[in-house]
Amino acid sequence: MDxxxxxxxxxxxxKADKYELFWSGFFIGIFWFYWISLSxxxxxxxxxxxxxxxxxxxxxxxxFTIIGLFNNLFVRTFLFFSLSFFSPFGFNWLKLELSLINSxxxxxxxxxxxxxxxxxxxIKLPKYYKLFSVLLLILAMWQPQIKDQNLPLHxxxxxxxxxxxxxxDKQFExxxxxxxxxxxxxxxxxxxxxxxxxxxxxxQYLNLxxxxxxxxKKLSFQIDIVTGGLTYQNHKxxxxxxxxxxxxxxxxHKVTLVPFGEEIPLPAFLSKFIxxxxxxxxxxxxxxxxxxxxxxRGIKFRSAVCFEATTDKLFExxxxxxxxxxxxxxxxxxxxxxxxxxxLRFYAKRYDTTIYHxxxxxxxxxxxx
Numbered sequence: 001m002d003x004x005x006x007x008x009x010x011x012x013x014x015k016a017d018k019y020e021l022f023w024s025g026f027f028i029g030i031f032w033f034y035w036i037s038l039s040x041x042x043x044x045x046x047x048x049x050x051x052x053x054x055x056x057x058x059x060x061x062x063x064f065t066i067i068g069l070f071n072n073l074f075v076r077t078f079l080f081f082s083l084s085f086f087s088p089f090g091f092n093w094l095k096l097e098l099s100l101i102n103s104x105x106x107x108x109x110x111x112x113x114x115x116x117x118x119x120x121x122x123i124k125l126p127k128y129y130k131l132f133s134v135l136l137l138i139l140a141m142w143q144p145q146i147k148d149q150n151l152p153l154h155x156x157x158x159x160x161x162x163x164x165x166x167x168x169d170k171q172f173e174x175x176x177x178x179x180x181x182x183x184x185x186x187x188x189x190x191x192x193x194x195x196x197x198x199x200x201x202x203x204q205y206l207n208l209x210x211x212x213x214x215x216x217k218k219l220s221f222q223i224d225i226v227t228g229g230l231t232y233q234n235h236k237x238x239x240x241x242x243x244x245x246x247x248x249x250x251x252x253h254k255v256t257l258v259p260f261g262e263e264i265p266l267p268a269f270l271s272k273f274i275x276x277x278x279x280x281x282x283x284x285x286x287x288x289x290x291x292x293x294x295x296x297r298g299i300k301f302r303s304a305v306c307f308e309a310t311t312d313k314l315f316e317x318x319x320x321x322x323x324x325x326x327x328x329x330x331x332x333x334x335x336x337x338x339x340x341x342x343x344l345r346f347y348a349k350r351y352d353t354t355i356y357h358x359x360x361x362x363x364x365x366x367x368x369x
Contacts, residue, residue: 002099002100002102002103003103003104003105005099006099006100006103006105006115007119007137009099010096010099010115010116010119011119011122011123013080014073014076014077014080014119014120014123015123016068017068018065018068018069019068020068021064021065021067021068022061022062022064022065022068023061024064025057025060025061025062025063025064025065026057026058026060026061026064027057028060028064028094029056029057029058029059029060029061030053030056030057032060032093032094032339033056033060033093033094034053034056034334035331035334035335035336035339036052036056036331037049037050037052037053037056038330038331038332038334039261039330039331040052042164042165042330059088060094063083063088067079067080073120073123073124074120077116077117077119077120080096080116081112081113081116083095083096084096084097084112089259089260090256090259091259092310092311093310093339093343095343095346097112097346098339098342098343098346100112100115101342101345101346104141105137105140105141106140106141106142106143106144106349107346107349107350108143108144108349108350109350111139111140111141111142112140114136114137114139114140115136115137115140117136118133118134118136118137118140119133121133121136144352152297152299153193153194153296153297153299154191154192154193154194155192155193155194155195155196155356155366156183156187156190156192156194156195156196157196157356157357157358157364157365157366158183158187158195158196158197158198158201158358158364159198159358159359159360159362159364160179160183160197160198160201160360160361161329161360161361162176162329162360162361163329164327164329164330164332164361167200167203167327167329167360168203173203173204176201176202176203177202177204177212180197180201180202180227181215181219183195183197184197184216184219184223184225185219187223188219188222188223192223193223193224193297194223194224194225194226194296194297195223195224195225195226196226196227196323196325196356196358197225197226197227197228197325197358198227198228198325198326198327198358198359198360198362198364199228199239199241199305199306199325199326199327199359199360200228200229200230200239200327200360201227201228201229201325201360202227202228202229202242203229204229204230205229205230205231205232205237206227206229206230206231206240206242207229207231207232207233207251208232213249216242216244216249217244217247217248217249218247219244220244220245220246220247220248221246221247224243224244224245224296224297225242225243225244225245226241226242226243226244226294226303226323226325226358227241227242227244227325228240228241228242228305228325228327229242231251231253236286237285237286238253238254238285238286238287238288239253239254239257239262239285239305239306240252240253240254240305241254241294241303241304241305241323241325243294243296243303245296245297250294252288252292252294252303253286253287253288253292254285254287254288254305254306254308255287255288255289255290255291255292255308255313255314256287256307256308256311256313256314257284257285257287257307257308258306258307261307261330262284262285263284263285263287291303291304291313291314291316293319294323299321300319300320300321301319301321301322301323301356302314302315302319302321302322302323302353303322303323304322304323304324304325305324305325305326306324306325306326306327306340309322309324309326309344309347309355309357310340310343310344310346310347312347315347315350315351315353318351318352318353319351319353320352320353320354321353321354321355321356322353322354322355322356323355323356323358324344324355324356324357324358325357325358325359326340326357326358326359326360326362327359327360327361327362328340328359328360328361328362329360329361332361337359337361337362337363338363340362340363341357341362341363341367344357344367345367348367348368348369349369351369352369353369354366354367354368354369355367
């Protein structure tokens with residue numbers, strides 16, 4: 001059914017006029033991205049939720065209307081194809097080909113082009129000539145052969161479900177830290193060689209908590225540990241992934257920040273103004289310049305924290321394996337964890353990368369290409 005709905009959806013989208021496309025973009029903006037507004041609850045800005053949803057809907061309504069101004073079907077199709085590479089304010093989660101993830105069709109670029117070309121032929125060719133589109137649809141089903149990427153490691157991917165408001169409440173900090181150590185010790189007792197905890201599993205500037213660092217280093221003689229935590233360094237704040245192995249510690253800072261979550265993607269004076277008005281003069285997070293790998297028992301893993309695991313930047317040089325840690329509690333309850341999981345599957349297939357994902361409030365597990 002997913003394959004049939006994908007064909008029907010793209011067929012109707014490409015045939016729509018500019019007015020129909022405005023409303024298509026408007027409602028796609030709402031139902032695809034309404035969850036973005038839910039994070040405002042934790043800044044005591046819940047009153048902005050309807051406004052944020054409306055702005056998002058209008059932005060995508062306008063984008064789709066602009067595409068609808070082009071009556072040439074080939075140009076219009078090319079513009080819809082280009083949406084996959086267009087990131088308003090650095091946010092790239094609108095990928096129409098995600099509708100193909102659970103279908104018989106491949107999401108590889110060349111297959112997506114064949115699929116869209118088939119839809120064009122359905123629209124343009126007369127009567128029985130439309131059957132030529134079936135040939136292209138069959139070709140669009142081709143999936144590349146993926147080599148077995150099973151690891152010689154026994155990996156525990158911790159899934160937690162800590163409420164976002166509790167996560168940063170100081171009265172819960174000690175109990176959450178204890179739960180983290182309990183998860184690590186449980187993984188040791190069950191014979192795992194690597195344990196991965198979610199983003200911000202340690203809800204603090206972990207590098208400043210020397211007792212916890214030493215405890216993690218001590219445990220790392222029994223098991224390799226990857227966990228999320230903030231870093232405060234040189235008056236800058238980083239969202240980081242920490243790796244402990246044989247008493248040593250390595251920190252990988254986030255490279256790609258969440259637009260309007262970890263940074264305001266606007267000129268500096270506007271960014272400071274928005275932070276002052278809405279976020280109590282908080283500063284944007286800082287970022288690392290390049291992606292970083294962890295060498296775990298001779299095997300390289302690309303380190304990724306939440307949103308950046310769904311960006312092309314983190315897949316530079318097509319890493320074979322990635323450890324991604326996330327905190328989806330900001331957006332519960334919503335479709336966001338499912339959408340992120342679909343995007344991780346999309347990028348795993350596109351770059352032939354196996355992703356080991358540990359999430360708080362999301363979907364943890366191994367994602368194969």
